[in-house]
Amino acid sequence: MTSPVPPTTPDATAPAAVTEAAWRRLFTPGPRLGWRFQDRARGLRPFPLRPPDPAALARDRDAAHEASLLRIRRQAKAGGLLGGGAVVLLFCGAVVNSGHPTRAGATIVFALLAAVATAGWLVLCMARQAAVHSARRAVPARVREDLLDWHRQAQAWVAAEHARLDGVDEWLSVPAPPRRLDVYGGALWGWEALLTVYGAGVLAAGCRVWVADLSGQGVARELVRLAQRAGHRFDHQWLPRDLGRCRLLAGLPVDELVDALVEMMHGRAGPEGREDRSLDTTLLHDVCRVLGADVSIGRIVAALRVVSGRFEPSPLLTAEEIGQLADALLAEGEQRDALRALRRMVAVLEPLADLGTAPRSGAPAPQLTCVALRTDGNGVRDDLLRDMVVQALPHIVAVDAPDRPDVLIVAGADELPQRHLERLSDLCARHRVPLLLVFRHLRDEALRGLGSGAVAFMRLGQHEEATRAADFVGRHHQVALTQLTATLGGNETHTVGDNEGTTDSAGTGTNSSSTRSTNRGTSGNASASGPLGAGWPTSATLGSGWTGGTGTGTTRGASETHTVGRSWGTTRSVAEGSNWTLATSASRVYEYALEPTVLQRLPDYLLLLVNHAPHGLSLTPIEINPDIVTLPRVRMDPPPTDARTPAPGTDAPYRSSSVATFPGGGR
Secondary structure, eight states: OOOOOOSOOOOTTSOHHHHHHHHHGGGSSSOEEEEEEOOGGGGOOOOSBOOOOHHHHHHHHHHHHHHHHHHHHHHHHHHHHHHHHHHHHHHHHHHHGGGSHHHHHHHHHHHHHHHHHHHHHHHHHHHHHHHHHHHHHTHHHHHHHHHHHHHHHHHHHHHHHHHHHTTSOSEEEEEOOSSEEEEEOOOHHHHHHHHHHHHHHHHHTTOOEEEEEOSSSOTTHHHHHHHHHTTOOEEEEEETTTOTTOOSSTTOOHHHHHHHHHHHHHTTOOGGGHHHHHHHHHHHHHHHHHHTTOOOHHHHHHHHHHHTTOOOOOTTSOHHHHHHHHHHHHHHTTOHHHHHHHHHHHHHHGGGTTTTOSOOOOSOOOSEEEEEEOOOSOHHHHHHHHHHHHHHHHHHHHSOOTTOOSEEEEEOOTTSOHHHHHHHHHHHHHTTOOEEEEESOSSHHHHHTTTSSEEEEOOOOSHHHHHHHHHHHOEEEEEEEEEEEEEEEEEEEEEEEEEEEEEEEEEEEEEEEEEEEEEEEEEEEEEEEOOTTOSSOSEEEEEEEEEEEEEEEEEEEEEEEEEEEEEEEEEEEEEEEEEEEEEEEEEEEEEESSOHHHHHTOOTTEEEEEEEETTEEEEEEEEOOGGGGGSSSBOOSOOOSOOOOOOOOOOBOOOOSOOOOOTTSOO
16 A cells, blocks of 8 residues: 655745744644544536537537528418418409409508518518528537637636635545544654654643653654744753653552562562562562652662661661661571562662652743653663653553543553553543554564554564554455466368279179979760669769870070279368357455555554444544645645535536527527
């Protein structure tokens, strides 16, 4: 994701008075984080009328002229027929009334008037036709005039749009979340810009601002300098240089002071240090019981020296208190563990002995309080001072005093234990104190608290941190084209064949047959005759015969055949083919809503605010460079709910502003 900020920089050669007036705009009341760029050109509405088509205009005018001519012809024909008929009828009436001169004369007069009227009407129609023809010849000129008229209207529209957009703001103020905001990443100059823009707005709103600068680089110096120039009361304390006038733990009850000191010494230890914490708490309560109501870090350190066996004169302790502490030493001297704990507490708390020893000033409470750590390479003391500030912050928020801060800012909160941050966040939420936490990296303690409040990211150069931030922003599902396969193929086959053949055959055949036949036969007959019913015939005849024959035959034949044949042929075949295949595959993918590389390439002065709203994820890029106030069209107060420009108008067809009315009603 890229920043929407155009490459515009303020004029470095501007007069000092103009620059001073522009910087004072930072102190416009309102808890703002920065500005969101709005491109005014996106609100430029296009001209709603479509450009005219010369050919269409010419056709429309020609059609109108043709309709006018047709209407005039019809009117002339109807008028001529009506007038001619009236004249004929009147003349016929004059002939009929020829016997009556008066009637005949009157009829003739009316006939003449009708003839004159008819002639006049025909002349008028001819004049109207001439006017239409003249207008028809002037069509190209009128089309050019319509085009010029459209261009004039379009130019006037564009000028009016630019005049309207001159009053539209380009930089819209982005309000800060009302409760807690955690900012991760960025460079020190980006932190300085963020604290300057945010702090100036809440100071101008009359809020008391408390800044804990734990970065060691003084990222709140610009805010302090501008607050001084704007006339706001401020107190800028550099630790350990200004320990004397630092009153972080001043005014705490004894029990809360002891708990704070024990947390300072053992806050980073795990559960295994519970025995040492209990022993230190007991010893400190015993020492504070001797000191009475006047308890301070310096008096506690001096008392611990006495109890541990270092009898050094101290103006912070009275003789009676030293005697009571010495008696306590005699009672506890034989306890080796207690003596070791006492000496450890002296070594740890001794750098804070001067805390709050400077006399109080009678000045009213400051509107801006900034406690900043200055890193000088002493890691033990830096950790102690950082823990002291962390322990003091909940008491500063929880105390019911007129100077309780209205806004709390902690810059460089990376090494603060998560349980301390949660306690501080709960107290700020209970007392309705907006809390701004700025972390250099997204790891360890900062990673454990990710999402406890509103979240914003600046540039995260390390890939692992950028990946964690992208995981927090989330992923989304979408159906994407994952595979595209295109196949193009073809085949071509050519076959050519020739064949030729010859056949030759010959044959010879012989056949013979022999037949022989023999036949023999014998025949006989008998007959008798006599009366019917007699026992024997009266006459009888007997006869017999024999026939026989033998025959022999022989047949012989021969045949011979000879056949010659020849054949030839040509075969040709051609086959062509082609195929084309296009296959697409889409699948549901689960990918980052914001890629880690985008977070690695964010500009130095860009803040990306993440909002996981019920309707979905929204990412707001915010420019935090204070120099933006020197640019024109910067809105300092929060914009309305819908700051968009009106939607473009409808694309209506062009209508000519000059309507020509032809004789007969034609356009």
